[in-house]
Amino acid sequence: MAGAPPGFPGLPYHRKAGDRPAFLLFMSTPASPPLVELRHLSFGYGERTVLNDISLTIPRGKVTSLLGVTGGGKTTTLRLIGGQYRAQKGELLFDGEDVTRMDAQRLYAARRRIGMLFQFGALFTDLNVFDNVAFPLREHTDLPEALIRDIVLMKLDAVGLRGARHLMPSEISGGMNRRVALARAIALDPDLVMYDEPFSGLDPIALGTAARLIRQLNDTLGMTSLLVSHEIPETFRISDHVIILANGQVIAQGAPDEVRESSDPLVVQFVKGLPDGPVRFHYPAVSIAEDFDRSAMRLEELDR
Ligand SMILES: Nc1ncnc2c1ncn2[C@@H]1O[C@H](COP(=O)(O)OP(=O)(O)OP(=O)(O)O)[C@@H](O)[C@H]1O
Numbered sequence: 001m002a003g004a005p006p007g008f009p010g011l012p013y014h015r016k017a018g019d020r021p022a023f024l025l026f027m028s029t030p031a032s033p034p035l036v037e038l039r040h041l042s043f044g045y046g047e048r049t050v051l052n053d054i055s056l057t058i059p060r061g062k063v064t065s066l067l068g069v070t071g072g073g074k075t076t077t078l079r080l081i082g083g084q085y086r087a088q089k090g091e092l093l094f095d096g097e098d099v100t101r102m103d104a105q106r107l108y109a110a111r112r113r114i115g116m117l118f119q120f121g122a123l124f125t126d127l128n129v130f131d132n133v134a135f136p137l138r139e140h141t142d143l144p145e146a147l148i149r150d151i152v153l154m155k156l157d158a159v160g161l162r163g164a165r166h167l168m169p170s171e172i173s174g175g176m177n178r179r180v181a182l183a184r185a186i187a188l189d190p191d192l193v194m195y196d197e198p199f200s201g202l203d204p205i206a207l208g209t210a211a212r213l214i215r216q217l218n219d220t221l222g223m224t225s226l227l228v229s230h231e232i233p234e235t236f237r238i239s240d241h242v243i244i245l246a247n248g249q250v251i252a253q254g255a256p257d258e259v260r261e262s263s264d265p266l267v268v269q270f271v272k273g274l275p276d277g278p279v280r281f282h283y284p285a286v287s288i289a290e291d292f293d294r295s296a297m298r299l300e301e302l303d304r
Pocket residue numbers: 045050068069070071072073074075076077
């Protein structure tokens with residue numbers, strides 16, 4: 001294929017991997033402003049605060065991973081960036097514009113620049129692979145069907161599944177399903193792709209493939225990627241920037257090597273996967289002695 005279809009804002013497909021055009025290099029220079037920035041942002045569900053005055057940046061053109069303990073607010077952060085929730089305090093800038101203050105129309109326009117791949121990113125089971133990827137194009141654009149066909153085939157080619165276009169989701173493996181969902185997430189050529197646990201449930205080979213694909217697509221399509229994951233080694237390997245959330249705060253942020261070398265006990269426990277540390281194995285409880293004395297007393301009472 002010689003290039004993107006005429007009139008379509010896609011990128012040429014005749015580039016070799018790693019052969020980045022000048023404007024992509026410009027997009028990812030250190031001087032370019034971050035694509036997303038959270039400034040002193042707070043958010044809670046009802047009375048319960050989940051994110052407490054957090055500030056973080058998602059650098060443009062890079063792969064950023066958002067890590068942290070379960071329930072730490074990672075998915076909530078993705079939903080805030082995607083405009084599904086609004087922060088109660090602070091700013092959330094997407095390409096310099098505050099999402100928290102956008103009206104519905106601007107928010108819709110911003111959302112079209114974001115591709116999302118949520119956990120188990122369900123495909124439509126009654127549509128084949130081709131139609132799954134075509135879905136957002138048919139839904140959100142007026143492109144003629146011939147052009148949609150070209151775009152869908154290019155996206156499927158990018159994830160290695162052009163040949164599987166006629167298959168139904170039930171006829172392909174879990175790893176392939178995930179790759180189709182990825183092709184669908186990039187169908188509209190988003191500036192930002194957010195992945196929520198893209199590796200969960202994948203065997204090591206499919207996981208390695210998915211990780212490599214996220215990195216490759218980011219670089220060849222000139223996107224920015226944000227991924228939430230619990231797979232520390234694989235995620236560190238493909239990331240340029242790592243953010244760790246805990247207790248509603250950012251506890252570490254930087255290049256993978258910098259974060260790995262942090263001496264913060266919580267970061268060390270998390271990165272090394274240690275069972276004990278600031279995050280305890282045991283849910284807070286009275287002492288064992290107290291609990292067993294009490295039950296012993298109850299048994300004595302029953303005996304009487
Ligand atoms: N819609 C909701 N209403 C009320 N509480 C919610 C809602 N969604 C999430 N929560 C709570 O907010 C906290 C943060 O949830 P979130 O899903 O953002 O965490 P997470 O870091 O993505 O967790 P995990 O790693 O388990 O996916 C959790 O305690 C969760 O129970």
